[in-house]
Amino acid sequence: PVPTASGNPYSGKSVWNSEYYASEVYAAAAMVTDTALKAKISKVASIPTFTWFDTMAKVADLPGYLRAAGSSILQIVVYDLPNRDCHANASNGELLYANNGAALYQQYIDGITAAIKASSGSTVVAVIEPDSLANLVTNLSDSRCSSVQDQYKASVVYALKTLATAGVYMYIDAGHAGWLGWPANISPAATMFTQIFKSAGSSPFIRGLATNVANYNALTAASPDPVTQGNNNYDETHYINALGPMLASSGWNAQFIVDQGRSGKQNIRSAWGNWCNIKNAGFGLRPTTSTGNSYIDAIVWIKPGGECDGTSNTSAVRYDSMCGGPDAKVPAPEAGQWFQAYFVDLVTNANPAF
Numbered sequence: 001p002v003p004t005a006s007g008n009p010y011s012g013k014s015v016w017n018s019e020y021y022a023s024e025v026y027a028a029a030a031m032v033t034d035t036a037l038k039a040k041i042s043k044v045a046s047i048p049t050f051t052w053f054d055t056m057a058k059v060a061d062l063p064g065y066l067r068a069a070g071s072s073i074l075q076i077v078v079y080d081l082p083n084r085d086c087h088a089n090a091s092n093g094e095l096l097y098a099n100n101g102a103a104l105y106q107q108y109i110d111g112i113t114a115a116i117k118a119s120s121g122s123t124v125v126a127v128i129e130p131d132s133l134a135n136l137v138t139n140l141s142d143s144r145c146s147s148v149q150d151q152y153k154a155s156v157v158y159a160l161k162t163l164a165t166a167g168v169y170m171y172i173d174a175g176h177a178g179w180l181g182w183p184a185n186i187s188p189a190a191t192m193f194t195q196i197f198k199s200a201g202s203s204p205f206i207r208g209l210a211t212n213v214a215n216y217n218a219l220t221a222a223s224p225d226p227v228t229q230g231n232n233n234y235d236e237t238h239y240i241n242a243l244g245p246m247l248a249s250s251g252w253n254a255q256f257i258v259d260q261g262r263s264g265k266q267n268i269r270s271a272w273g274n275w276c277n278i279k280n281a282g283f284g285l286r287p288t289t290s291t292g293n294s295y296i297d298a299i300v301w302i303k304p305g306g307e308c309d310g311t312s313n314t315s316a317v318r319y320d321s322m323c324g325g326p327d328a329k330v331p332a333p334e335a336g337q338w339f340q341a342y343f344v345d346l347v348t349n350a351n352p353a354f
């Protein structure tokens with residue numbers, strides 16, 4: 001029987017603590033001698049983060065996570081779109097549309113869907129394809145994005161439709177206040193997201209949008225960061241409170257979840273567009289459903305702090321100049337790999353403090 005969606009998936013449920021991330025954190029603690037720092041690090045191990053399915057091979061891990069999660073919420077990121085990260089280099093993926101990517105991506109989605117259907121009693125929350133549709137709003141001047149725009153949309157719609165049949169609660173990635181929140185971008189963004197929602201059949205399992213994934217913006221800033229000059233949507237609250245009504249008036253009563261995993265410190269960037277391993281970042285607001293905003297289902301940690309945004313090795317295939325930029329901590333390993341020095345900074349700079 002097709003499950004029935006019921007409001008905020010986070011209401012009244014516990015969230016599964018990723019054993020994978022916890023093991024990375026325990027390994028990080030073992031590399032530290034300072035006992036006070038060790039104690040702080042061990043607290044991070046019990047904070048739920050999202051598990052990123054950034055390769056087809058990782059789908060084989062999903063049954064184990066579903067069993068471990070039981071009736072707690074399993075939080076995953078669907079992140080394997082062909083030609084992934086089309087306007088950047090650091091997180092490019094394994095699939096290409098020119099190399100049978102559309103069919104392989106459907107197999108990837110089908111594998112995730114089958115695993116979830118096979119596990120009764122699970123509740124899965126999924127962020128759908130960070131940095132994908134947002135690039136179609138602002139970067140069609142880049143042929144790497146414009147050349148795949150229709151395929152991006154078709155692949156995302158396939159994911160939404162298919163995962164809905166397994167009762168997955170989905171939040172489509174919507175960039176952040178410093179990306180789609182700009183006056184020039186927010187209306188085209190709203191139009192596109194509603195079009196995608198309707199193309200995917202307007203399922204109630206398409207719960208809404210995820211913002212600030214792998215970025216550093218405050219949920220609510222005490223005062224605007226200077227780099228936000230010109231954009232009244234200077235934090236995620238302003239972005240969401242502006243975007244929500246636009247979506248509603250175009251026919252989608254969307255809800256939101258907001259990444260605060262690396263948002264503890266503000267005014268840490270020389271330019272808002274800088275995103276790679278930003279120095280002086282800190283772990284931010286702890287995950288909660290007490291969000292203070294009826295648009296926001298939950299504050300969450302989507303990007304697992306400590307997992308790198310991209311390599312600083314200039315001769316690497318996936319080298320992106322953003323990861324060698326003035327705000328970026330170097331030397332940095334490949335995207336997704338553990339970045340110990342950066343993780344220690346996140347702990348030290350945490351706000352609220354550990």
Ligand SMILES: O=[N+]([O-])c1ccc(O[C@@H]2O[C@H](CO)[C@@H](O[C@@H]3O[C@H](CO)[C@@H](O[C@@H]4O[C@H](CO)[C@@H](O)[C@H](O)[C@H]4O)[C@H](O)[C@H]3O)[C@H](O)[C@H]2O)cc1
Binds near residue numbers: 087088180214271275
């Ligand atoms: O005042 N004005 O007159 C005016 C005029 C024009 C303006 O233009 C806006 O400037 C913004 C920057 O301020 C741009 O936002 C940046 O766009 C990048 C993609 O192009 C994003 O990068 C992604 O970041 C992800 C992590 O978040 C990575 O995972 C991913 O790999 C990586 O690709 C940055 O976050 C995001 O901050 C807007 O596009 C742009 O439209 C702005 C002002």
Ligand SMILES: [Mg+2]
Binds near residue numbers: 090091335
């Ligand atoms: Mg990335």
